[in-house]
Amino acid sequence: xxxxxxxxxxxxxxxxxxxxxxxxxxxxxxxxxxxxxxxxxxxxxxxxxxxxxxxxxxxxxxxxxxxxxxxxxxxxxxxxxxxxxxxxxxxxxxxxxxxxxxxxxxxxxxxxxxxxxxxxxxxxxxxxxxxxxxxxxxxxxxxxxxxxxxxxxxxxxxxxxxxxxxxxxxxxxxxxxxxxxxxxxxxxxxxxxxxxxxxxxxx
Numbered sequence: 001x002x003x004x005x006x007x008x009x010x011x012x013x014x015x016x017x018x019x020x021x022x023x024x025x026x027x028x029x030x031x032x033x034x035x036x037x038x039x040x041x042x043x044x045x046x047x048x049x050x051x052x053x054x055x056x057x058x059x060x061x062x063x064x065x066x067x068x069x070x071x072x073x074x075x076x077x078x079x080x081x082x083x084x085x086x087x088x089x090x091x092x093x094x095x096x097x098x099x100x101x102x103x104x105x106x107x108x109x110x111x112x113x114x115x116x117x118x119x120x121x122x123x124x125x126x127x128x129x130x131x132x133x134x135x136x137x138x139x140x141x142x143x144x145x146x147x148x149x150x151x152x153x154x155x156x157x158x159x160x161x162x163x164x165x166x167x168x169x170x171x172x173x174x175x176x177x178x179x180x181x182x183x184x185x186x187x188x189x190x191x192x193x194x195x196x197x198x199x200x201x202x203x
Contacts, residue, residue: 032057032064032086032094041130043101050074050100057086057094064088072100078161079134079149099130101151101161107133109155111177117142118181118199125200136165140186140198146171148186160184 038053050072057064070082080102085095110129117123117139125138127150135150140160147165152158158175165171169190176183184198 027090029090029092030059030088031092032059032088034084034086034094034096036084036096036098038098039131040097041099041101041134043103043107043131043134044072044074045103045106046075046077048074052082055084055096055098057084059088062089072102074102077102077104077151077159079151079163099134101131101134101149103133103151103153105153107153109152111135111150111152111155114203115182115200116203118201121201140171140173140184141168142198144168146188148173150175152177158182158184160186 035056035058037055044050055066055068057066064086067085068082069085070080072080072082078101080100082098082100083095084098085093087093112127112129112135114124114126117125120142123139123142128136128138130136133151133153135152136147137150138147139145140148145166146168148160148171149163149165150158150160156177158177160171160173160175162170162172168188171186171188173184173186173195175185180202182200182202184200186196186198187194188196
């Protein structure tokens with residue numbers, strides 16, 4: 001009987017303690033809602049001026065201040081990330097991103113489509129067009145699914161600009177399309193792997 005009594009007392013103490021710790025903790029907040037002007041994914045050619053179209057944010061009917069981080073180097077090919085952040089009245093942050101690809105020349109070919117890995121055709125993936133000459137390839141590696149950005153102006157020469165779209169770390173490389181075959185030379189900077197060939201075939 002003493003054991004049961006001790007247990008009941010301990011439970012009552014714990015319950016009271018928890019109740020005190022969680023008092024006035026729960027509340028409702030309204031997170032920032034973002035409105036992006038223009039496309040989230042854009043492309044332009046080296047030397048072409050990037051025009052920022054802007055982002056606005058609201059907490060209900062209240063306008064929030066936007067903090068912009070990132071820029072576009074119009075003189076250098078690559079993919080640039082711009083982050084727009086806002087904080088609501090309860091100090092909860094929110095953000096949205098825009099991605100701008102700078103291409104060496106104006107794109108003339110669309111290389112989007114489905115592919116299979118030549119060494120093991122059971123591995124399949126997709127080249128998805130984000131903007132003219134700017135793509136995301138769902139798996140550059142094969143057995144391990146590692147996505148990456150791909151840039152191509154002429155539909156033959158490919159660039160894998162520095163990006164990190166998975167837990168495998170940073171990716172960069174080059175590539176070339178010859179007929180239906182696409183050969184990628186992949187470097188996984190954080191895995192110690194450099195210039196590894198991966199051949200994919202377009203369906």
